[in-house]
Amino acid sequence: MAANLYFIGGGNMPTAIIEAVRRKADAYPVDHIYVEEISQERSDYLAATYNTEAATPNSRVDADIVVIAVRPQDDVAGVAKSIADRFDPAKTTVISIVAGYTIAKLEAVLGEQWRVVRIIPNTLTTVDYGYSGASLNAKASKDDVDAFLNTFGKVLYVEERLIDIITGFYPPNIVYHFIDAYVDAGVLAGLPRDIAKAIALDTLIGGTEFLKQKDVLPQVLLNINNSPGGVGITQAYTLNKTGFAAAIQSAVLAAVERTTALGSNSK
DSSP states (O other): OOEEEEEEOOSHHHHHHHHHHHHTTTTSOEEEEEEEOSOHHHHHHHHHHHOOEEEOTTOOOOOSEEEEOOOTTSOHHHHHHHHHHHSOTTTOEEEEOOTTOOHHHHHHHHOTTSEEEEEEOOGGGGGTOOEEEEEEOTTOOHHHHHHHHTTSSEEEEOOGGGHHHHHHHOOTHHHHHHHHHHHHHHHHHTOOHHHHHHHHHHHHHHHHHHHHHHTSOHHHHHHHHOOTTSHHHHHHHHHHHTTHHHHHHHHHHHHHHHHHHHHHHOO
16 A cells, blocks of 8 residues: 655755655655645745645644654654644654654653654665664554665664764765865866866775775775885875874764754754
């Protein structure tokens, strides 16, 4: 049977999920996708682009999955109460993509009879990449959500304590920062920007694929490439001297701390 999906919030992440669901219609058929969105312009865009149906906080429809896709600083508890008032826990699974907002907080409003899943997707879902860290409460099972979650990227079922860490660790922004600096380095050395970009992207994709095929830690390939007195070891020395690894690690830790703070401050 085809599913009915209900999204509360129509921002970038739910839009990426909806786009992926529509692309995977053969594997995961859907009858209705409802979107509750405060912006009429955004609601109209989603309806025109993805054939979604506009909903309001008073809408009462049958839904197999309700996705909470509001911001942490919004009234998440109010949204959860609205869900409890309008949907049937025997039929509906609640999925939250709200950063830092715990399952326990949702259960405190919804009630423990609800199937609750907390996931952390990312925008790479639009190109069939990107892991979604997923954590289930005691009532939920993989069967409730696995088909849906696998329409966008890949799924890692983890303990909830790891969710905030995954949130801070996975965003592709860090890759974009690296590529931006890498391209600029090529330009600084004398390459035209289009050539520098082409080489940077090919090197990143090729190096990643080679690492996956070899199935070893990066240090193994670095040891092979860093010949005595060569280009590779000179580059490694310079990166170490300028604090490259520490900068990456500090950025990830700061992102994790920010994710946790957002959840702590949410309503």
